Amino acid sequence: MSEAPHDTDRTHIVAHVLATTPPSFDRLLPALLEIQRSVGFVPPQSIAAIADHFNLSRADVHGVVSFYDDLRTTPPGRHIVQICQAEACQALGCRELTTHAEQRLGIALGDGDANVTLVGGYCFGNCACGPTVRIGDTVHGRVTPHAFDVLIDALPQSE
Amino acid sequence: MSATLYIPNDTSACSVGADAVAAAIEAALGRTGIDARIVRNGSRGAYALEPLVEIDAGATRIGYARLTPARAAELFARGLPDRTAPECVGTVEALPFLKDQRRLTFARAGRIDPLDLDAYRAARGFEGLTRARAMSSAQIVDEIRRSGLRGRGGAAFPAAVKWQTVLDASAPLKYVVCNADEGDSGTFADRLLLEADPFQLIEGMLIAALATGAQSGYVYLRSEYPRAREVFERALAIAHRAGVLGRDALGAGQPFDIELRLGAGAYVCGEETSLLESIEGRRPLVRAKPPVPAIHGLFGAPTLINNVLTLAAATTILAEGGVAYAALGVGRSRGTMPFQLAGNIAHGGIVELPFGATLRTLVESFGGGSLSKRPLRAVQVGGPLGAYLPPSEWDLPLDYEAFAARGAMLGHGGVVAFDDTTNFAEQAEFAMRFCAHESCGKCTPCRIGSVRGAEVIARIRAGDAPAANIALLEDLCETMELGSLCALGGLTPMPVRSILRHFPGDFSPGDFSREDFTRGASVASGLPSVDRTKAPR
Numbered sequence: 001m002s003e004a005p006h007d008t009d010r011t012h013i014v015a016h017v018l019a020t021t022p023p024s025f026d027r028l029l030p031a032l033l034e035i036q037r038s039v040g041f042v043p044p045q046s047i048a049a050i051a052d053h054f055n056l057s058r059a060d061v062h063g064v065v066s067f068y069d070d071l072r073t074t075p076p077g078r079h080i081v082q083i084c085q086a087e088a089c090q091a092l093g094c095r096e097l098t099t100h101a102e103q104r105l106g107i108a109l110g111d112g113d114a115n116v117t118l119v120g121g122y123c124f125g126n127c128a129c130g131p132t133v134r135i136g137d138t139v140h141g142r143v144t145p146h147a148f149d150v151l152i153d154a155l156p157q158s159e
Numbered sequence: 160m161s162a163t164l165y166i167p168n169d170t171s172a173c174s175v176g177a178d179a180v181a182a183a184i185e186a187a188l189g190r191t192g193i194d195a196r197i198v199r200n201g202s203r204g205a206y207a208l209e210p211l212v213e214i215d216a217g218a219t220r221i222g223y224a225r226l227t228p229a230r231a232a233e234l235f236a237r238g239l240p241d242r243t244a245p246e247c248v249g250t251v252e253a254l255p256f257l258k259d260q261r262r263l264t265f266a267r268a269g270r271i272d273p274l275d276l277d278a279y280r281a282a283r284g285f286e287g288l289t290r291a292r293a294m295s296s297a298q299i300v301d302e303i304r305r306s307g308l309r310g311r312g313g314a315a316f317p318a319a320v321k322w323q324t325v326l327d328a329s330a331p332l333k334y335v336v337c338n339a340d341e342g343d344s345g346t347f348a349d350r351l352l353l354e355a356d357p358f359q360l361i362e363g364m365l366i367a368a369l370a371t372g373a374q375s376g377y378v379y380l381r382s383e384y385p386r387a388r389e390v391f392e393r394a395l396a397i398a399h400r401a402g403v404l405g406r407d408a409l410g411a412g413q414p415f416d417i418e419l420r421l422g423a424g425a426y427v428c429g430e431e432t433s434l435l436e437s438i439e440g441r442r443p444l445v446r447a448k449p450p451v452p453a454i455h456g457l458f459g460a461p462t463l464i465n466n467v468l469t470l471a472a473a474t475t476i477l478a479e480g481g482v483a484y485a486a487l488g489v490g491r492s493r494g495t496m497p498f499q500l501a502g503n504i505a506h507g508g509i510v511e512l513p514f515g516a517t518l519r520t521l522v523e524s525f526g527g528g529s530l531s532k533r534p535l536r537a538v539q540v541g542g543p544l545g546a547y548l549p550p551s552e553w554d555l556p557l558d559y560e561a562f563a564a565r566g567a568m569l570g571h572g573g574v575v576a577f578d579d580t581t582n583f584a585e586q587a588e589f590a591m592r593f594c595a596h597e598s599c600g601k602c603t604p605c606r607i608g609s610v611r612g613a614e615v616i617a618r619i620r621a622g623d624a625p626a627a628n629i630a631l632l633e634d635l636c637e638t639m640e641l642g643s644l645c646a647l648g649g650l651t652p653m654p655v656r657s658i659l660r661h662f663p664g665d666f667s668p669g670d671f672s673r674e675d676f677t678r679g680a681s682v683a684s685g686l687p688s689v690d691r692t693k694a695p696r
Contacts, residue, residue, distance in 0.1 A: 026458075028440035033382075033421060054440070063442040067599075068423035070382050086344030086593075087539055087586070088575045091502030092530070122426055122593070123342050124383045125350035127575065128206035128500060128507025129171045137385040141174030 013038045014046040018053045025054040028064060032071060041072040077117040079155050082134040083109070085120040088127035097131045100145040104152060115157055161194040162239055163215035167269065168199035169354040170386045171347070176228060177210040183228040184212065187235035195239070201355025203269030204509030205256050207527075213251055214239055222251040256525060261487065262511045263475045263495050264468060265348075268355035274393055276401055279358045287477030291366045292410050296326050299370035303473060305481030307493030312341050312429075312466030313541065313570040314646065315492075315559045318473075321463055324453035325371040328461035333373040335364050336438070336457060336464040339380040339387075340422050341429040343542025345501040345573030348509055349467040353380070353387040356471075357394035358403075361417065363470030365408060366477055368415045371463050376417040379434050382424055392419060426597040430645045431464045433599060444601040445645045466571075468497060489515035492558045492569075500526045502575035503535070512557070519553035521574060533578040537661065539586075541570025543593055544650035546657035547583060566657060568650070583662040587655045588616040594651040605648025608639040612655065622668040629659065629666070 014035055021031045031050065036042050042065055051058045065071050083089075083098050098120075102108055107118045126132040129141030133148065140151060166181040167173075181197065188195050202209065208224035212231065223234065223246040234240040240247070248254060262268075271278040279285070291299050304319035325333060337360060339349055352360060364376045380388055395417055398404045408415035420438055422428050428437045432446035435457050456462025472494065476484045485493045492514035498521055500507045505527035512521070522528075522538055529535045537547040546567035548555070555561055562569050577586075591612035600606045612635055619628045636652035643649040658665065 025440040026438060029423065029437065030420070033423060060442075064440070067442050068425050070422075070424035087543060087589075088345040088501040088573075090586075090589070091575055091577045091581070121383060121424075122597075123344045123346075124170070125342075125347035125387075126171050126174050127345045127347055127502065127573070128504070129175055129209065130502070132174065134383075139170050139174045139386070141171060 007043075010039050010043050011046070014043065014049060018049065021053070023054055025056055028054055028056070028061070029068075032065060036071060041075050044073050077112040077115050079115065079135060080117045080119065081105075081152075082119050082121040082124075084122070084124055084126070084130065084132040084134075086123040086127075088123070089130040089132055092130040094131040097133075097143060097145060097148060101148055104145075104149060116152075116155070161196055163196045163198060165198050165200040165213040165215070165220065165269075167202040167209060167211060169202040169351055170384065171206050171351075172202045172209040172211070173386070175209050176226075179228040180210045180212065180226050180231045183231040184235050187232050188238075191236070191238050193238050198272050200271060201269050201273045202351065203251070203257060204265065204351050204355075205254065205269075205506070206508040207256075207506040208248065208254075211248075211251070216250075219250045219252060222248040222254070224248045256506055256508070256510075259525070260511050261495055261513055263479075263484075264352065264359070264471050264497055265356070265509055265511050267359070268351060268509070271356075273355050273357055273390060274397060276358065276397055276403075279356075283478065284358055285362055287474035288362050288365050288369075291369050291477045294369075296370050296372060299366065299477065300326055302476060302481040303370070306472075306476040306484040307481075307488070307491065308469065308472055308476060308484070309492070309559065310466060311468035311472065311496070311571065312338055313343070313544075313568070315569070318465065318469055321453050321465065322367070322370050324451070325373070325461045325463045328454055330461050332375070332458075332460045333371055334457045334460055334462040335367045335371065335373045335376040335470075336431075336435070336452075336462055337364060337376070337378040337470055338429065338431060338434055338464055338466045339378050339384075340434060341466055341542075341571055342381050342383060342426055343429075343544075343571050343573050345539065345575035346499050346542060346571045347501070348497040348499050348572065350384050350387050351509060352467055352471055353384070354390045357391050358398065359471045359474055360391075360467055361394065361398050361403065363473045364417060365403075365415060366473045367463055367465065367470055369409055371461075373463060374413075374415060376415065377420055377438055377457070378417060379420050379422060379428070379438060381422045381429075388419070388421065395419060425599075426593075427599045427645075427647055430647060432645070434464070435462070444599045445647075447644060487513035489513075489556060489558050490560055492560070496557065496569070496572050498557070498572040498574060500574050500576070502538075503529050503531055503578050504574075504576040505530050514558050515556050517553065518548065518555050518557060518574070519550075521557065522553060522576065526574075526576065529576060529578045531578045531580075533580065535576050536579045536581055537577050537583065539575045539577070539654065540573070541568045542573050543590060544568075544646065544653055545570050545573070546653050547577075547586065547661065548657065549661045552661075566653065566660070568653065582665050583658045584616065584620050584665040587658040587666075588613055588620065590651055590654040591616060594647060598647060602642070602644040602648060604639045604642035605644070605651075608635055608643075608648065609651060611635060612639070612651070616655070616666075619666045620668060625666065632659070 051061045133140045133143045212223045213220040267282045300322045308318040309315040433443040437443035452462045497511040510525045537549045594609035598605045615632045
């Protein structure tokens with residue numbers, strides 16, 4: 001992911017996304033995903049502008065933003081590391097892998113630092129090649145604790 | 160003559176290094192100067208073999224399994240490898256895992272470049288659509304009815320009933336919506352179809368549009384499948400350029416377009432009414448039914464909503480005829496089902512079979528037992544809401560009704576294997592916690608029942624009044640089953656009850672009488688033996 005933009009840039013990005021989105025409210029979720037893709041998260045201070053654009057209440061927009069696991073309202077770390085927590089990966093030791101990852105990174109599942117946000121996921125459709133880890137848009141299979149360390153060591157650090 | 164190599168590129172093959180293997184082979188062949196064409200071919204879904212590189216040998220293909228980039232570089236350093244390489248598995252189509260299947264929906268998967276429209280046509284693509292174009296809407300629906308096709312997403316609702324309802328609805332605008340958000344753990348057939356044969360889904364949706372009179376389509380895809388998104392987006396663009404979609408997609412100047420919409424990590428959006436709410440841009444709470452989506456669906460219009468595999472099956476049915484499709488299968492389960500072997504299994508992957516084979520055939524003959532080489536203790540069939548079944552239940556035929564009669568379901572066809580290191584009480588607690596995490600919150604039995612369910616199971620596991628708490632859990636399960644608005648709350652008790660029934664001893668913390676659990680289990684199986692006035696808290 002590119003470096004996180006600052007407040008004024010964020011406002012511009014949100015304004016740009018909205019300007020290129022028809023105000024029909026079925027475009028709300030695609031717009032939120034696009035904002036998150038560009039900014040890294042959905043800035044809480046942008047909710048009013050988003051609501052305005054779609055002629056919705058801020059509560060409506062908040063209701064959508066807060067529903068989905070993917071949508072964040074705080075900046076994530078530079079890398080989003082997801083460990084699948086679902087049954088097929090459980091059968092191959094994802095609970096142990098998660099404990100290992102928490103120790104290796106010094107972060108609890110669901111938490112993060114400037115470099116890595118560590119979150120669970122529920123199924124990447126890689127169930128015959130688990131345990132599965134997704135980093136950004138890349139899915140990794142048969143991830144042993146050692147393989148996890150190799151993946152983490154290969155991540156660029158934030159300065 | 161130039162050689163052709165097939166190197167897979169679906170999510171799973173790439174998750175275990177197929178891209179790196181492809182790069183290594185390309186570099187090695189470049190150094191030898193051998194003229195070879197590399198086709199990235201999706202995947203056949205024989206995942207234990209991935210990365211599986213195939214070399215074209217005329218009528219067959221020779222496979223090299225589980226290649227690493229380093230081994231691939233060695234093997235191809237002096238040109239194409241011969242059959243003496245230790246990774247060689249011989250003729251790929253002759254491998255028992257593939258040969259013993261009956262592939263209809265996945266016939267093309269892994270054989271062609273998923274984005275090569277000419278290859279799709281050459282491999283019998285668009286035969287169903289061509290036949291459908293020559294038929295009336297009612298005739299297409301009749302063909303689906305004759306096939307006996309039932310919704311492959313899990314509920315197994317007769318497809319023709321939905322199709323007929325949308326056809327009969329008179330409205331200026333109708334929609335076809337493909338549910339590509341059924342994110343049951345242990346299932347990956349939707350994902351593989353989107354990545355290995357995306358034009359089949361487009362063809363299926365066009366047939367559905369012809370059958371129902373819909374002018375517009377949506378595919379709602381889960382965000383957990385980034386590669387499927389990329390492949391399907393490209394497939395849509397290619398189909399557009401070729402005129403398969405667009406102004407004259409249905410013939411006679413009738414347009415049809417498909418819009419891809421992405422989810423955002425909510426399991427409940429695989430429930431059809433929640434999915435529609437999500438597309439409409441609302442907080443995706445499940446809708447009460449009736450009205451059913453076929454009458455009052457997307458934006459209030461009549462909407463045909465089917466799973467990826469259901470729409471894909473329509474292409475086979477129209478090409479081969481409903482009667483031919485219905486000739487496969489047993490009872491009211493007709494045709495084939497792409498089962499998915501996952502978890503702790505030696506040979507995981509897609510196994511497409513006519514209904515009626517036993518679960519044991521699937522787990523032992525195709526799956527080859529556990530990956531850990533320890534005894535398997537149970538398989539969970541049908542996703543997170545499906546039952547856990549021990550080996551004593553594996554002679555069940557793969558048939559919707561036979562499973563239902565045993566308190567289980569086939570669901571989406573996922574089969575997740577667990578070995579003897581698993582504590583199933585932990586799995587029961589997880590089932591409730593997962594429901595609590597994913598509940599949309601609209602109905603009380605699901606929203607609160609799941610939280611209480613996880614708490615009660617934790618108490619039982621801690622040895623806190625186990626018999627009484629098991630009775631309480633049983634009551635709670637009944638409330639959730641009967642009172643929930645949708646399948647999430649309604650089916651979460653299924654794995655829990657299957658574990659109470661088959662693995663009561665797993666709830667024991669080990670330091671008190673096993674008898675309590677036996678008593679609790681007898682309650683779970685419907686026999687009265689506990690004074691419910693003593694239920695704690």
